[in-house]
Every structure is written in C-alpha cells, then in structure tokens.
Amino acid sequence: MIDVQNDVMAESYNSEAVIANIKSLVDKARSAGTAVVWVQHSDAELVPGSEGWHYVPELVRLESEPLVPKMYGDSFEGTALEEVLAHKGVGKLVVAGAQTDMCIRSTIHGAFARGYDVTLVSDAHTGADLTDWGAPSPELVIVHTNLYWDNQNWDNQKAPGRTASTVETAAVQFAP
Numbered sequence: 001m002i003d004v005q006n007d008v009m010a011e012s013y014n015s016e017a018v019i020a021n022i023k024s025l026v027d028k029a030r031s032a033g034t035a036v037v038w039v040q041h042s043d044a045e046l047v048p049g050s051e052g053w054h055y056v057p058e059l060v061r062l063e064s065e066p067l068v069p070k071m072y073g074d075s076f077e078g079t080a081l082e083e084v085l086a087h088k089g090v091g092k093l094v095v096a097g098a099q100t101d102m103c104i105r106s107t108i109h110g111a112f113a114r115g116y117d118v119t120l121v122s123d124a125h126t127g128a129d130l131t132d133w134g135a136p137s138p139e140l141v142i143v144h145t146n147l148y149w150d151n152q153n154w155d156n157q158k159a160p161g162r163t164a165s166t167v168e169t170a171a172v173q174f175a176p
Contacts, residue, residue, distance in 0.1 A: 004059055004097050005040065006053070007053070011128040031174075037084055037088075037090075040070065074109070075107040085116075096124035098126050100125045104145070116162065118165075
C-alpha cells in the first residue's frame with residue numbers, strides 16, 4: 001500500500017472509493033495470510049509525525065506488517081523495500097495507493113525492472129488534479145496508466161520471466 005496518507009488522499013480524485021477498495025484488498029490479503037507492506041512518503045509537505053503524513057484512519061497497519069519510509073517516487077529507491085520483500089519471500093506485487101502519476105508509476109516500473117511480477121489494482125490508485133500544470137485530469141491519468149500496464153490488452157510491458165497486469169479489486173485473489 002503506497003502513500004495512502006491524509007494529505008495525499010485529501011487532494012486525490014475519488015479518494016473515498018479508492019480507500020474503500022484498498023481496505024478491501026488489505027482485508028483479503030490478511031485473510032489469505034499474504035504479506036501486506038505499507039510505504040509512507042516524507043518530504044517538505046509530508047513531515048514525519050504530522051497529521052497529514054499519517055495514513056488515513058480507515059487503514060490500520062498491524063504491528064506485524066512492515067512499514068517502509070521513503071523520500072522518492074519509486075518505493076524501492078533509497079529504502080529497505082527490497083530487503084523486506086526478500087525476507088518475506090515475495091516475488092509478485094499487488095500495488096495500490098497514491099499518486100498514480102508519481103509514486104505508483106515509479107514503483108510499478110521500479111518493481112518490474114527489479115524482476116517482480118506486478119499487478120496494479122485498477123480501481124485502487126488515485127492522484128491529485130494537476131491540470132493547472134498541463135497534466136490530464138486525474139481520471140484520465142488513471143485510465144491511461146491502467147491501459148498501458150494491462151498486458152492482457154497490450155503487449156508493451158514485457159520482460160523475460162515476469163508479468164505486468166491490472167485487475168479490479170473485486171477480482172483480486174490472494175493465495176493462502
């Protein structure tokens with residue numbers, strides 16, 4: 001779960017539905033005994049310990065679930081994420097969170113380049129409206145990211161021995 005923090009989600013598109021979908025994913029993963037890893041961004045606006053920096057109250061991390069602090073878009077860059085995943089024997093990631101056009105994209109590409117299978121949950125990621133800076137609307141950013149990451153319709157996210165895909169929350173199944 002990437003950066004589902006108070007200030008990030010306060011400015012994000014369709015955040016209530018996305019948070020509900022992420023909560024559902026977390027519940028499914030826990031029920032199946034699948035590792036849940038939390039990633040939390042810090043920077044000049046997301047100051048550690050501040051109210052805006054904390055995860056949204058709907059999502060409660062268990063003590064047994066790793067929390068990976070980060071300072072860059074790619075959740076692997078300058079963090080212990082790879083070590084955490086190796087320790088848990090993880091080779092496939094199911095990714096959800098915020099922001100689609102920054103940390104989500106950076107992380108899914110970073111994971112794929114490092115050899116992980118990566119599934120992006122198509123209705124469980126979001127971002128802020130950056131149209132004032134020339135970006136497409138958040139809804140279009142989400143649609144485009146889902147489109148190019150979905151290897152079932154497009155054959156553009158391809159590498160030896162790994163897969164890229166998208167799936168809706170309702171269809172996510174974690175193996176026990």
